[in-house]
Amino acid sequence: MVSGPIKNDMSSKSRLASPEAGAEIAAPTAPLRLQAAKWPDLLAFAIFLGLLILLVLRGASAMDYNWQWTRMMPYIVRNVDGQLIPGLLLKGLRVTLEISFFAMLIALPLGLATALLNLSKRPVSVFIARLYIELIRNTPILLQILIFYFIVAKVIGIDRWWAGVLTLALYEGAFAAEIIRGAILAVSRGQWEAAASLPLGRIDTYRFIVLPQALPLMVPPLTGVLVNVVKHSSIVSVIAIFDLTNEGRSIATDTFMSFEVWLTVAALYLIVTVSLSLVAAWLERKLEHGSST
Amino acid sequence: MNRPENDMLQSSPAIEMIDVHKWFGNFHALKGVTLSVGAGERVVICGPSGSGKSTLIRSINGLEPHDAGRITVNGFTLTENQRDLFAVRREVGMVFQQFNLFPHLTVLENCVLAQTRSRGRTREEAESIAMEYLHRVRIPEQAGKYPARLSGGQQQRVAIARSLCMQPKVMLFDEPTSALDPEMISEVLDVMTDLASSGMTMVCVTHEMGFARRVADRIVFMDEGIIVEDDVPSRFFESPTSARARQFLSQILAH
Ligand SMILES: Nc1ncnc2c1ncn2[C@@H]1O[C@H](COP(=O)(O)OP(=O)(O)O)[C@@H](O)[C@H]1O
Ligand SMILES: [Mg+2]
Numbered sequence: 001m002v003s004g005p006i007k008n009d010m011s012s013k014s015r016l017a018s019p020e021a022g023a024e025i026a027a028p029t030a031p032l033r034l035q036a037a038k039w040p041d042l043l044a045f046a047i048f049l050g051l052l053i054l055l056v057l058r059g060a061s062a063m064d065y066n067w068q069w070t071r072m073m074p075y076i077v078r079n080v081d082g083q084l085i086p087g088l089l090l091k092g093l094r095v096t097l098e099i100s101f102f103a104m105l106i107a108l109p110l111g112l113a114t115a116l117l118n119l120s121k122r123p124v125s126v127f128i129a130r131l132y133i134e135l136i137r138n139t140p141i142l143l144q145i146l147i148f149y150f151i152v153a154k155v156i157g158i159d160r161w162w163a164g165v166l167t168l169a170l171y172e173g174a175f176a177a178e179i180i181r182g183a184i185l186a187v188s189r190g191q192w193e194a195a196a197s198l199p200l201g202r203i204d205t206y207r208f209i210v211l212p213q214a215l216p217l218m219v220p221p222l223t224g225v226l227v228n229v230v231k232h233s234s235i236v237s238v239i240a241i242f243d244l245t246n247e248g249r250s251i252a253t254d255t256f257m258s259f260e261v262w263l264t265v266a267a268l269y270l271i272v273t274v275s276l277s278l279v280a281a282w283l284e285r286k287l288e289h290g291s292s293t
Numbered sequence: 294m295n296r297p298e299n300d301m302l303q304s305s306p307a308i309e310m311i312d313v314h315k316w317f318g319n320f321h322a323l324k325g326v327t328l329s330v331g332a333g334e335r336v337v338i339c340g341p342s343g344s345g346k347s348t349l350i351r352s353i354n355g356l357e358p359h360d361a362g363r364i365t366v367n368g369f370t371l372t373e374n375q376r377d378l379f380a381v382r383r384e385v386g387m388v389f390q391q392f393n394l395f396p397h398l399t400v401l402e403n404c405v406l407a408q409t410r411s412r413g414r415t416r417e418e419a420e421s422i423a424m425e426y427l428h429r430v431r432i433p434e435q436a437g438k439y440p441a442r443l444s445g446g447q448q449q450r451v452a453i454a455r456s457l458c459m460q461p462k463v464m465l466f467d468e469p470t471s472a473l474d475p476e477m478i479s480e481v482l483d484v485m486t487d488l489a490s491s492g493m494t495m496v497c498v499t500h501e502m503g504f505a506r507r508v509a510d511r512i513v514f515m516d517e518g519i520i521v522e523d524d525v526p527s528r529f530f531e532s533p534t535s536a537r538a539r540q541f542l543s544q545i546l547a548h
Contacts, residue, residue: 193356194393194452198407198459199382208406212397 056259065259072260075251092247093268099161099243100230103168107229108222110169111176116206118181129177136174141235144171149239164236172229176222183218184210216287223280227273244268305368307332307463307494308353313362315348315518322348323359324518332462335495337505337526340515341541346498349515350465353496354385367462383411386456390468392448394440400427400451401436404458412459419458426454430484446477450484457488464488466497500545506530514538 060067075087086094118129136144145167153163187210195205234245242250248265252258308330315323322345330336338346351357352364355371355378364371366381395403404423408414414422427433430450432443440448449469456464466485470478482504489495489508499505505512505526512529514522516537522529533539 188393190389190391190393191395194387194389194395195407196356197354197382197385197387198411198456199379200407200410201379204410208410209395213395 060259067260068257069260071255071257072264075247075261076264088247088251089244089264089268092242092244093272095242096230096233096244097272099165099168099236099241100233102165103172103233104226104229106165106169107172107176107225110173111180114173114177115180115184118177119184132170133174133177136171141167141171141232142238145235145239160236160239160241164233164239164241167235168229168233171232172225175228176225179218179221179225180214182221183214186217187213216284219280219284219287223277223284226276226280230272230276231269306330307334307367308496309363309365310349310353311363313349313352313359313364315345315352315357315359322518323352325362326518326520328513328520328523330463330494330496332494333492334510335489335493335508336497336511336513337509338496338498338513338515339500339502339505339541339545340521344515345518346515347467348518350467350496350498353463353465354382354387356387383459384462385465386459386461386463387465388449388452388456388467388469390472392440392445392452392472394448394452394455396440399437399439400432400443403440403451404455407455408458423454423458426457427451429457429487430454431480444477445473446480449473449477449481453481453484453488463494463496466495466499468498468500470499470501502530502542502545514541516541 059065073087075089077084077090078087114129114132117125118133120126145164148167148170149160149163152166153160158166191209191213192205195209200209233243236243237246237249240246244265248261252261255261306329308328310326310328313323313326314321326345326349328336328349338350340346348357352359352371353366358373359371367384369377369380369384371377371381394400395406398406401420401423404426405416405419408419408422409416412419424433424436427436430453432447432450432454435443435447435451440451443451449472453469469485470481473481478501482501485495485497485504486508495508497509509526512522512524512526513520514529514533514535514537521535522533522538524533529538530542533542
């Protein structure tokens, strides 16, 4: 304890990872760790990947699958009179990104507000926050989007696009709330007490003391939420929004090229999610640097 | 809020605690503490670990809300009302065992922030006041550094400066040297001695008996949530009346 607050805060990072948060961040950070991996790990990974490809190819040839990768191209980009225009899959990807972007834009302030309600001393505020979080986390997201589209959207008069965005925002907001709350709680009690004694008001204490210290702690697990919003956005397929997954499904049905289509769709999702993880890792390093030098 | 008239301010004590009780669940941590500290007075609180010293000093600025009794600081009575609490804290500085500097702010920013946010000072004013107090605690040259770069003694002196920047009427210290390596204790005690001779009202929980003897006007000895002795240093050290105080002194002075 003699070593001052900084050290405490750093060590609290591991304490922060709640079971959910741990599960959320496992996937996106895995590819990043490859950079630091030793060559035996890389070798093992290469062998694993090779076997996997072999398995797919053998399975495909066993069922006499007719690979037609060249026919996939127009669904990604098409060349019309020397002009490149996006194919159906890229159009779907764009819808996926738009929905994810707006969902995240709403989920973060929603998560922050919920975390603050949850941390307030008023029982009613805490109850509202807990009710929201537990309802969202303990019901299937598929059911949530159906309720949102067939009931809530009709009642408040919004279109299917907003129904999709709001469902996702509410869903990820609940997880973001728990992450933000955990990060705020990880800021040591002494920081609150020093601020209160000076005195700083409650809002100033959050704004200038607690949130700046909690921010570096919440960035890694919030990256998981960001990646999740992209993945979970495929749920909007069920309310007939033509996102990447839904475009993939309709192309696969039309062309019977299921292997090519779904592998391409998977690759497109991976490009987005891995890029997001890389940006987040860079941001995390930057935040860590800025906070203690 | 009941602000006393100006002429009353002179005569009324800076801190007045009357029959203060505090429970942590079923545990009775303060069992009816009555203590009065006059303006400009220096009171040292000592006693065995767990006797309620921190609870007492932290109740003075409402960090530990009391459950019964009455606490008045500079004429403001502490209630659950946030505004009363804020009013009291504006007049009371506090220094912690663990320093509790803000690690993401430089030394100067640590000293400036509350001045601009809660005292309505401009940044320039606040910075010049901060530098003045950093001079007084003898580390103006560290102003641009982050706390993690400083030694424990330096951090604690910054914490003292940060409190003084708010120009409080009362300073509370809760074992300010207990987390320090031995060679850094005196630099902090020197700053506190300076502060005492400037006329600041001080309440200080400490086991530094040399400091207590030199600086304190009164020594308060606590045990099991009550004040057992409250006397001038000479009498407290030479002829403590209670057996518990005698035992405590023999243990602490044996070191
Ligand atoms: N937040 C708390 N919850 C429960 N018990 C506490 C709390 N703070 C202090 N106590 C108990 O109250 C007693 C007095 O504590 P404290 O005032 O810190 O003693 P001191 O500062 O004299 O060592 C101790 O027995 C301690 O365990
Ligand atoms: Mg204590």
